[in-house]
Amino acid sequence: MDIFQEIYRDIDESSIIQEEKRYLMNTYGRLPVVLLRGNGLYVEDVKGRRYLDFISGIGVNNIGHCNPELVEHVRKQLETLIHVSNLYYTIPQVKLAKKLAHLSGLDKAFFSNSGAEANEGAIKLARRYGKKMGIGEGEIITMEGGFHGRTLATIAATPKVEYQKGFEPLPGGFKYVPFNDIDKLMESISSKTTGIMLEPIQGEGGIHVADREYLKGVRDICDDRGILLIFDEVQCGIGRTGKMFAYQHYNLKPDILTLAKALGGGIPIGATLAKEEVAKAFSPGSHGSTFGGNPLACVSAYITLSIVEDLLTHVEEIGTYFMKRLMELKDNYPFIRDVRGVGLMIGMELSFQGRDVVKRILEKGFLINCTAERVLRFLPPLIIEREHIDALVDALEEVFSEIEK
Ligand SMILES: Cc1ncc(COP(=O)(O)O)c(C=O)c1O
Numbered sequence: 001m002d003i004f005q006e007i008y009r010d011i012d013e014s015s016i017i018q019e020e021k022r023y024l025m026n027t028y029g030r031l032p033v034v035l036l037r038g039n040g041l042y043v044e045d046v047k048g049r050r051y052l053d054f055i056s057g058i059g060v061n062n063i064g065h066c067n068p069e070l071v072e073h074v075r076k077q078l079e080t081l082i083h084v085s086n087l088y089y090t091i092p093q094v095k096l097a098k099k100l101a102h103l104s105g106l107d108k109a110f111f112s113n114s115g116a117e118a119n120e121g122a123i124k125l126a127r128r129y130g131k132k133m134g135i136g137e138g139e140i141i142t143m144e145g146g147f148h149g150r151t152l153a154t155i156a157a158t159p160k161v162e163y164q165k166g167f168e169p170l171p172g173g174f175k176y177v178p179f180n181d182i183d184k185l186m187e188s189i190s191s192k193t194t195g196i197m198l199e200p201i202q203g204e205g206g207i208h209v210a211d212r213e214y215l216k217g218v219r220d221i222c223d224d225r226g227i228l229l230i231f232d233e234v235q236c237g238i239g240r241t242g243k244m245f246a247y248q249h250y251n252l253k254p255d256i257l258t259l260a261k262a263l264g265g266g267i268p269i270g271a272t273l274a275k276e277e278v279a280k281a282f283s284p285g286s287h288g289s290t291f292g293g294n295p296l297a298c299v300s301a302y303i304t305l306s307i308v309e310d311l312l313t314h315v316e317e318i319g320t321y322f323m324k325r326l327m328e329l330k331d332n333y334p335f336i337r338d339v340r341g342v343g344l345m346i347g348m349e350l351s352f353q354g355r356d357v358v359k360r361i362l363e364k365g366f367l368i369n370c371t372a373e374r375v376l377r378f379l380p381p382l383i384i385e386r387e388h389i390d391a392l393v394d395a396l397e398e399v400f401s402e403i404e405k
Pocket residue numbers: 058113114115116117119147148149150199203204232233234235236260261
């Protein structure tokens with residue numbers, strides 16, 4: 001038997017679920033589904049049930065599952081070169097950095113493997129720049145409702161007790177303020193402040209969009225005080241909102257930008273981008289990663305970005321349609337408190353916990369997710385069409401009509 005067959009032997013649902021409990025650390029509350037394959041907007045489980053994917057691996061599969069162009073080129077790269085160390089130059093890494101500079105208006109990239117790592121890189125870079133330039137004492141102000149990852153520094157940057165509890169002592173140097181509140185932000189800035197880090201659209205926090213005036217105000221404060229503005233676009237970047245990066249809706253630019261999730265089309269990669277002057281704070285040996293920027297991940301990201309570039313207009317159009325359909329539901333069901341978002345990053349806030357709705361929708365053949373307890377989160381692949389949205393809205397309608405709240 002070949003080794004691949006060995007992996008896919010005995011794939012019955014209950015034994016995989018049992019063995020998961022036996023062999024994996026208990027960190028995820030998973031839904032009782034074992035997914036086997038994906039194609040475009042659909043995934044299929046081991047029982048042959050098909051699901052229309054409205055969560056995209058939490059904002060990863062922006063170009064759909066197993067996009068044929070991606071598969072073809074990644075396969076070519078697999079046969080060419082998978083990994084070498086950053087001790088050497090590799091072509092895809094340089095070409096990807098150049099493409100990201102062109103797309104973002106920033107200058108330089110550092111590659112890592114995840115969103116948390118991209119943020120670690122941003123925090124380190126900001127602090128190092130601050131030390132070099134005499135800006136603050138390394139303190140980074142972050143936002144309530146924000147989420148930046150699960151490493152120690154990024155949980156310290158994420159003001160949510162559940163994520164921090166039991167992991168103390170946490171790295172210091174973070175201060176939290178309410179999101180979208182420019183006065184509170186102003187009050188909190190001191191001689192210690194080196195940077196401000198935020199998601200232009202908070203994802204895990206329940207899809208909260210930064211106000212236009214607010215974000216402009218934050219940019220102005222950073223300019224006035226000479227402190228760094230860091231945008232975490234791990235979730236809202238890569239075409240999700242109808243622009244390549246969410247900040248491009250606001251006509252301004254951060255000093256440091258972090259990306260991951262959809263960047264690699266499913267292959268893990270994170271990126272920390274920065275303006276030239278800030279990027280200069282790193283020098284050989286000051287930061288690094290074994291896998292970061294490896295040829296396979298960089299080819300995957302390059303292809304993904306090229307495909308996403310062609311989807312941006314579609315995202316704007318289809319996002320407007322999706323929002324309209326969800327608003328119609330809101331008009332009919334008073335327990336829907338709010339529908340908000342940009343492009344294909346949409347949240348529907350309920351007046352009760354959304355966990356059961358997610359389960360019932362799953363049974364109807366749709367993958368959605370609930371975040372911040374009450375917010376149904378929709379992050380479909382950017383290739384979604386009206387008919388798929390209509391199908392989800394019909395399913396939601398069926399579930400909602402059975403709920404008495
Ligand atoms: C805005 C944001 N930043 C950072 C992260 C962490 O990314 P990762 O899970 O790849 O470490 C996430 C993940 O959900 C995120 O949404």
